[in-house]
Amino acid sequence: MKKPFKLLIIDDAEEILNALTNFFTKKKYDVVSASNGLEGLKHIEAEDAAFDLIITDLVLPSISGVAIISIAKKKFPDTPVIAITGWGEHPESLAKEAHADHVLEKPFKLPELEQLVIKLLADE
Amino acid sequence: MSNHSKSKTGPPIVGVSKNMERVRELIEHVAHTGLNTVVFGESGVGKEVVAQNLYQKSPRFGKPFIKINCAALPEGLLESELFGYERGAFTGAEQKKKGKFQLAHSGVLLLDEIGDMSLPLQAKLLHVLQSGGGFSPLGSEKEVQTDTWVIAATNHDLKKAIDEGKFREDLYYRLNIIKIHVSPLRERPEDIPLLIDFYTKEYAAMLNDRHIEKPSAQVIDRLCVYSWPGNVRELQNVLKRMLVLGDSNQIVDELLNGERTSSPTSEATNGPNQQVSLTQIIDLDGKNSPDNQSFSLKSAKKEAVEMVEREIISHVLAKTDWNRSKAAKILKISYKTLLYKISDLNIIPPEK
Ligand SMILES: Nc1ncnc2c1ncn2[C@@H]1O[C@H](COP(=O)(O)OP(=O)(O)O)[C@@H](O)[C@H]1O
Ligand SMILES: [Mg+2]
Numbered sequence: 001m002k003k004p005f006k007l008l009i010i011d012d013a014e015e016i017l018n019a020l021t022n023f024f025t026k027k028k029y030d031v032v033s034a035s036n037g038l039e040g041l042k043h044i045e046a047e048d049a050a051f052d053l054i055i056t057d058l059v060l061p062s063i064s065g066v067a068i069i070s071i072a073k074k075k076f077p078d079t080p081v082i083a084i085t086g087w088g089e090h091p092e093s094l095a096k097e098a099h100a101d102h103v104l105e106k107p108f109k110l111p112e113l114e115q116l117v118i119k120l121l122a123d124e
Numbered sequence: 125m126s127n128h129s130k131s132k133t134g135p136p137i138v139g140v141s142k143n144m145e146r147v148r149e150l151i152e153h154v155a156h157t158g159l160n161t162v163v164f165g166e167s168g169v170g171k172e173v174v175a176q177n178l179y180q181k182s183p184r185f186g187k188p189f190i191k192i193n194c195a196a197l198p199e200g201l202l203e204s205e206l207f208g209y210e211r212g213a214f215t216g217a218e219q220k221k222k223g224k225f226q227l228a229h230s231g232v233l234l235l236d237e238i239g240d241m242s243l244p245l246q247a248k249l250l251h252v253l254q255s256g257g258g259f260s261p262l263g264s265e266k267e268v269q270t271d272t273w274v275i276a277a278t279n280h281d282l283k284k285a286i287d288e289g290k291f292r293e294d295l296y297y298r299l300n301i302i303k304i305h306v307s308p309l310r311e312r313p314e315d316i317p318l319l320i321d322f323y324t325k326e327y328a329a330m331l332n333d334r335h336i337e338k339p340s341a342q343v344i345d346r347l348c349v350y351s352w353p354g355n356v357r358e359l360q361n362v363l364k365r366m367l368v369l370g371d372s373n374q375i376v377d378e379l380l381n382g383e384r385t386s387s388p389t390s391e392a393t394n395g396p397n398q399q400v401s402l403t404q405i406i407d408l409d410g411k412n413s414p415d416n417q418s419f420s421l422k423s424a425k426k427e428a429v430e431m432v433e434r435e436i437i438s439h440v441l442a443k444t445d446w447n448r449s450k451a452a453k454i455l456k457i458s459y460k461t462l463l464y465k466i467s468d469l470n471i472i473p474p475e476k
Contacts, residue, residue: 064300064302066297
């Protein structure tokens, strides 16, 4: 059997993090989830970090999604990153500057996100 | 003390509270990134210590660490201090001057009290950050390119300032790539005994380990229930007073009584400007002790003059409600000299 794709998902909104984690786990992805930027950063810095794709919320306490994107892209330039933003928050342009592969605005449909993930993983 | 210095090493971050541990952990993880950072917290909580620790743990350590207080200068002067100017750029610009942004090149620029920066300057700062550190000094055609790690500090709620139209939202997001919150000391009393211990040792070392009496366990307990409106800076002042005057119990009595009878905006908040003895002002027993290698009449005198100036200017500014032209008249110095002194001596306006 083919090894499942490994995703890192970071969001501080519990219900969103749970929804995303459950959705992608059901779709047979290997999901690592983090509820804040520091936790997410620790996963990225871990020695065995080998994520195929990262999904991060942009507005997070302490270490923002923009920071996550910058740090991840520096360490793993080829790993695609999808940024998701909340309502009335405007750091999209910063996410682009940090080389996020895609910025998705909430609300979005889960299948829409999945299509994006499939596309980015295929491009890789 | 001048408001900037090269590769200055600050104290470690002392404390065992959740907040201090979190702050230390964040520093470990982000110091190498050079990403724009904002340190939030009340006056005297240790925002500058956090900035210094970020710098010390970063690859930029050893390069310049430049600090500027955005609340102390009016817009025009702050702009010229930040970005510099060419000779003749405006009346009084007799020679070319490098801005702090350029002086901090390859190192760190600490923008203290960023919440007090005027909207037009916020726009200019945003532009500089967007362009990756490029700008033209006033009166200059040539663009200078800088690689400066911008760390900002504030005691304002910037979100609220955005709602009130006083702070640009786009600048807020650009600066807040990393956010570090430092809690007020009253919310982490468990740090107080450690801070007392650390600073008692530090002051003792300054006094060449002459026997000094550490506050008793009972005094420390009482200090832990005080609300510390001036945070760690106030604790340092109280500790110094105790070590110099020796009458710890009386000093705690005064603190706790004062708290009961006065509003929280009174004296204690002005921690840095409290009355102290002359020996203490000059720190003759401490940093400027003739027993120290670095002692010289010249340096001790310079420091003493700065401290006396700071004290007097703060006093007159407080009396005039920070009406700077009135204060300048009373002090019999020019308005411009006063503004430079406010900046150089790092005199901070009261919170509005
Ligand atoms: N956690 C800490 N450990 C050691 N010293 C501290 C700590 N927090 C504050 N200080 C000291 O207290 C004083 C005030 O701190 P500072 O960083 O200037 O506060 P702020 O910038 O928030 O006004 C400084 O002398 C600083 O060294
Ligand atoms: Mg400060």
